[in-house]
Amino acid sequence: MNSETKTDAAVYPPSADFAASAHVDADRYAELYKASIEDPEGFWAEEAKRIDWIKPFSTVKDVNFDLGNVSIKWFEEGTLNVAANCIDRHLETRGDQTAIIWEPDEPNDEAQHITYRQLHRSVCKMANILEDMGVRKGDRVVIYLPMIPEAAYAMLACARIGAIHSVVFAGFSPDALGARINGCDAKVVITADFAPRGGKKTALKSNTDKALLHCKDTVKCLMVRRTGEQTTWVDGRDHDYNELAIEADDHSAPVEVGAEDPLFILYTSGSTGQPKGVVHSSGGYLVYTAMTHQMTFDYHEGDIYWCGADVGWVTGHSYILYGPLANGATTLMFEGVPTYPDAGRFWQIVAKHGVNQFYTAPTALRALMGQGNEWVEKHDLSSLKVLGTVGEPINPEAWNWYYKVVGKEKCPIVDTWWQTETGGHLLTPLPGATPLKPGSATKPFFGVQPVVLDPHTGQEIAETKAEGVLCLKDSWPAQMRTVWGDHERFEKTYFSDYKGYYFSGDGCRRDADGDYWITGRVDDVINVSGHRMGTAEIESALVAHEKVAEAAVVGYPHEIKGQGIYAYVTLMSGQEPSEDLRKELEQFVRSEIGPIAKPDLIQWAPGLPKTRSGKIMRRILRKIAEDDYGSLGDTSTLADPSVVDDLIEHRMNRK
Numbered sequence: 001m002n003s004e005t006k007t008d009a010a011v012y013p014p015s016a017d018f019a020a021s022a023h024v025d026a027d028r029y030a031e032l033y034k035a036s037i038e039d040p041e042g043f044w045a046e047e048a049k050r051i052d053w054i055k056p057f058s059t060v061k062d063v064n065f066d067l068g069n070v071s072i073k074w075f076e077e078g079t080l081n082v083a084a085n086c087i088d089r090h091l092e093t094r095g096d097q098t099a100i101i102w103e104p105d106e107p108n109d110e111a112q113h114i115t116y117r118q119l120h121r122s123v124c125k126m127a128n129i130l131e132d133m134g135v136r137k138g139d140r141v142v143i144y145l146p147m148i149p150e151a152a153y154a155m156l157a158c159a160r161i162g163a164i165h166s167v168v169f170a171g172f173s174p175d176a177l178g179a180r181i182n183g184c185d186a187k188v189v190i191t192a193d194f195a196p197r198g199g200k201k202t203a204l205k206s207n208t209d210k211a212l213l214h215c216k217d218t219v220k221c222l223m224v225r226r227t228g229e230q231t232t233w234v235d236g237r238d239h240d241y242n243e244l245a246i247e248a249d250d251h252s253a254p255v256e257v258g259a260e261d262p263l264f265i266l267y268t269s270g271s272t273g274q275p276k277g278v279v280h281s282s283g284g285y286l287v288y289t290a291m292t293h294q295m296t297f298d299y300h301e302g303d304i305y306w307c308g309a310d311v312g313w314v315t316g317h318s319y320i321l322y323g324p325l326a327n328g329a330t331t332l333m334f335e336g337v338p339t340y341p342d343a344g345r346f347w348q349i350v351a352k353h354g355v356n357q358f359y360t361a362p363t364a365l366r367a368l369m370g371q372g373n374e375w376v377e378k379h380d381l382s383s384l385k386v387l388g389t390v391g392e393p394i395n396p397e398a399w400n401w402y403y404k405v406v407g408k409e410k411c412p413i414v415d416t417w418w419q420t421e422t423g424g425h426l427l428t429p430l431p432g433a434t435p436l437k438p439g440s441a442t443k444p445f446f447g448v449q450p451v452v453l454d455p456h457t458g459q460e461i462a463e464t465k466a467e468g469v470l471c472l473k474d475s476w477p478a479q480m481r482t483v484w485g486d487h488e489r490f491e492k493t494y495f496s497d498y499k500g501y502y503f504s505g506d507g508c509r510r511d512a513d514g515d516y517w518i519t520g521r522v523d524d525v526i527n528v529s530g531h532r533m534g535t536a537e538i539e540s541a542l543v544a545h546e547k548v549a550e551a552a553v554v555g556y557p558h559e560i561k562g563q564g565i566y567a568y569v570t571l572m573s574g575q576e577p578s579e580d581l582r583k584e585l586e587q588f589v590r591s592e593i594g595p596i597a598k599p600d601l602i603q604w605a606p607g608l609p610k611t612r613s614g615k616i617m618r619r620i621l622r623k624i625a626e627d628d629y630g631s632l633g634d635t636s637t638l639a640d641p642s643v644v645d646d647l648i649e650h651r652m653n654r655k
């Protein structure tokens, strides 16, 4: 039996008990999905009632996917305030309910339980502080914070005053931060003194100081004291959040914004050039994240929900903050890492707070799986009802471990496929409705129309069983609207390869049951520990080093990270390869982009395989990195075939 048939064969239908109390069972899924496709306007007009509108919309949907005229609008005339939807409207009914449970890095430090009323106060104060610093509706604010409650306050405060936030992951370097501040012309950057994580500390304020050296001198900095340690201080530019919060007014009227006004920008890697600023809307985004949060996780009133992502990624935006809070949920925010102080930390937190839904990335599961089951078994995980994964395909071994050891074969696993660009889940099982298959993201969410295209002809494959590139035929409310400042790039990236469709950049297979299996990126984007990275970005960091003439980066299979970073480096003539230089280059990439971009393997390449027109043949480099050089395919277009023999001979040991 080959592995494909084997994995296809394992099917776990929802239990009757679970289905009976779920928001959506199989019949309801079929009925609602049909309605959502046959009458999208009617369907989404109804779903839009999930949120409070200030002025109603009259047009549900106005979408054009044609290259040159791409335009995506939902609920266009409607106005709202996102923060009021996430906080104010809950005050009367659940003011004293916990909105956010904050679990600090050190297990012995006290967790915080922040009620909706307290959240309201803190967000209003932050909103007033930002307004006092000159931030107005439509202005951009960069947020470079650890996973602390103030990150949530900052995002919601921006939403309250109609400012657009752009969160930068705290693991990014000063250069990456500076580029993002400049990229969206931010007025203010919000940071912390230090970011404790896994027992270590990142000096965020000092990174911010370095970044600001390359920004306009009008950019102001608001600093949250997380550890209280000494930092440098620039009078006039730097503002002390903790001091200002004492005096700040705790009332702030939510600003009315249009449904299509941007809520946030989030930079993400693509296959070419600099990261793109993905722009999300206010109205459609909130409707869709609220709905998917409730249905994908089968969230019920009173449940304790935990998404283990970082607010620096889209998962943190949609499924730590906006979706859950729009639903009046209790959402847990964790500052640390899964393996600190030991490999039982996740499960200790689940037991401590009685977590009902838990959502994480396969890479974390693979890392924990290797540490032994005792770390899981010593904690009481009986509160768990639904488990989720996101960010990369989950291999069946990790799925089975999650299902058996963590979920005790009682918790459905929702394998959610989506992207920064999609705002929310597009393919996912619904736990009371969908038969699960380890490794498959199964079926489309309501309103979502996936298609598999033949990559060569660009035609839709009509048969159920299909393999090709994954595209979307029509819009959904949380779709990104544009690339910040570059609508042409938006169109070119997502709408030019396959005319009339949104192109995801992922390959996929659809099996005979119509279930989708993501096979990974078909472009030059790699997925390292669930983090998306453009190989072009790492290459340009490498060639920025004075001793490097040329570099080519590809992914290779990595047991824990999913994909590892394999870099081929050609040195300037006269430079000698050495271990010291290898370390220097690793360090260089860390400081240019951040620790997540550090190459795992660097191979010294006297030459790179190129076509006669000078194009690097990445396919060959990928094969060598994958240790699969027996099947290099067509090499007849190589300018100098001997280059390949040298690369094979000196390939790196992947262990």
Ligand code: WTA
Binding pocket: 268, 313, 314, 315, 389, 390, 391, 392, 393, 394, 415, 416, 417, 418, 419, 420, 421, 441, 504, 505, 506, 518, 520, 521, 527, 530, 531, 532
């Ligand atoms: C990959 C993260 C397989 C995919 C929300 C996508 C997945 C990219 C899955 C987006 C999944 C995400 N199964 N692959 N369940 N979820 N991916 O923008 O390649 O950081 O295009 O968004 O991650 O990554 P991003």
